[in-house]
Amino acid sequence: MKNLTLFIIVVLWGLPTLLAQNTVLSPATEKVAPIDSVRVLVIPYNPRYYLSDSDKDIADASNRSVEAIRQNFRLAIDKAVIGSLYGPATTRHYSHSLLSDTTADTRHDLQRIYATTGYRYDAVPVQKAANKGQFAMFRKKKLTADTPMDEATAVHVDNNRIEDRYMNAVIADEDLIPYLATKYEKDVFVFITQFELRINFNDCLDLARKVYQREIKVHYSVYNHDGRQIGGNYVKVVFPSNYNNQNEIIVNYFPLLAQSLLDKM
16 A cells, blocks of 8 residues: 555656646647647738629528628638647647737738738649648648748649639748747748639539539648748638528538648648
8 A cells, every 4th residue: 555655646746747748838829739739820811802703692691791791701711720720639730810819919910911912823732642741741840941832742734724723822021921930939820812702603504593503712821930831722612502591601611621721731
């Protein structure tokens, strides 16, 4: 019995040290995070890059204004992406959203980002099989500026087809990412660059009777804390035209978009 009591005392005495070796405290989140986690800052798309030909139908079916539909979609995709970054304890990425952070200081940072960021359609990178999953590699190896995007990807040869291109964020202010990295204590920066909700005319059964498919595309760019781009692409889902309730669209399809985005990173 004495030996058992002594063993318990020794284990309890050493427990804080043991835990400290496996976790770190993130000042930005005040949460205990795994050592191999990646801290992510999510930047929402500028509202001017919201493109839709379906707002009226969805607004009518949802009993909301068109403006409310647009605002809700922007908030919802941001929350879905943040949610996708919180996976199992061994792989989750501690993230922060500039859209959900409503402080005046953050609002100012978001305006600076929009003012100094350009946008252009670039060819969708095609990941080489050996280098697939750059975000996972970043988490494991903490990739820095020594691993640029062009070493991890091969560019698609067809630049003329719009579906083979994505809206890329081009950072004009070279001090922006280092500033955000220091202030928000983040490793990776995910720019949601464009949201598209359109009729899929390639699979249109009967436009007059509104029997067709709709498509949502979410474009994004990924930068590391040194300001080097390490990813970029778009994700999409397709759903039928009789699916017009905004809540149902968000609940059923936004998690799929967010998870697909995370998988491609």
